[in-house]
Amino acid sequence: MASSSHTPSELSPPPGVPLAPAPWVLKTKLYLFTTIIKPTNRDDPVLQGLPPGSYVPGETVHPSALAPIDGAPQWKGGMMSVVLVRYEESPVGPYDELIFVSVADGFRNPYEKGTSGRITNIYVSSRGSVWNGRRNWNIPKHLARFEFTPTGSKSSTIKVFLPDAEKPFFAATVTDSYIPGIPIPARLLNPLMRIVQPPLLAGSPQDIQIETTDDWVSITPAYHGSWRIAYIRQAEPDLELYGDGLQFPRIKPFWIGAKFTGTIHFPEGVKVKKKTE
Helix, strand or coil: CEEEECCCCCCCCCCCCCCCCCCEEEEEEEEEEEEEECCCCCCCCCCCCCCCCCCCCCCCCCHHHCCCECCECCECCEEEEEEEEEEEECCCCCEEEEEEEECCCCEECCCCCCEEECEEEEEECCHHHHHHHHHHHCCCEEECEEEEEECCCCEEEEEEECCCCCCCCEEEEEEECCCCCEECCHHHHHHHHCEEECCCCCCCCCCCCCCCCCCEEEECCEEEEEEEEEEEECCCCCCCCCECCCCCCCCCCCCEEEEEEEEEEECCCEEECCCCC
16 A cells, blocks of 8 residues: 655756756657567576566666566566657756656555566666666666657657667667547546556666665656557667567567557655555
8 A cells, every 4th residue: 555755765866967856847759659569588686587677787677577476477468568758848958768667556565465566677877867867756767869860740760878888788660650649638547557666676777876665665756748549660770679678678569559648647656555554
């Protein structure tokens, strides 16, 4: 069950990184594409059925996120989403984002009977977003370099690189539908958008230090804006699918998805308390 607000670390941010506590309001353009993944290689002690690249290399996963529940892995399989975001305004300035996240009910956690979403792999183009995202919400952000290249009146090719790399580890072309967008009330989407994030360990990544707690944190972002149909296709011949299978999963989402345009309210994280508390 969710209870009191999560109390982030009071460690000072690195030089040049602003302190930006929650809540955040972000002006956003976001693409979301889903796929269905069946668990494979359940014997892997970290992936436990998730595809390779589901965690950023160098991120040491907290033991409580890997502990079996009733003898079974926490990820039960099902729908996962690739999310590509351009934040035009945020408390840490504009930045870009690539996310691998389960949809609505992919993960169990040690403290609740039900299931929820969870972000396992996420890259952003801002060190301010990395530090504050890890501090505020246990979101395991890492730094990357993004290239957005217009390829038509309604299409863009997006490539994501490690900061000093020449070849992308993710690439895709996204296209907006000509069908107009429609507003969807945030309250209808909230049950689908809730994520529960396990604790993070200090030193992952090594250049973004945070103090850690054992808190599991629940967050339900509220989306205020319009949604329209969008499409995705491959854009990089050197990548077998959309990711390289190391920095990001080598998967192929459904070709049709959604684009959101509007604002996202990202609230304070709420501590998920143990069932016995």
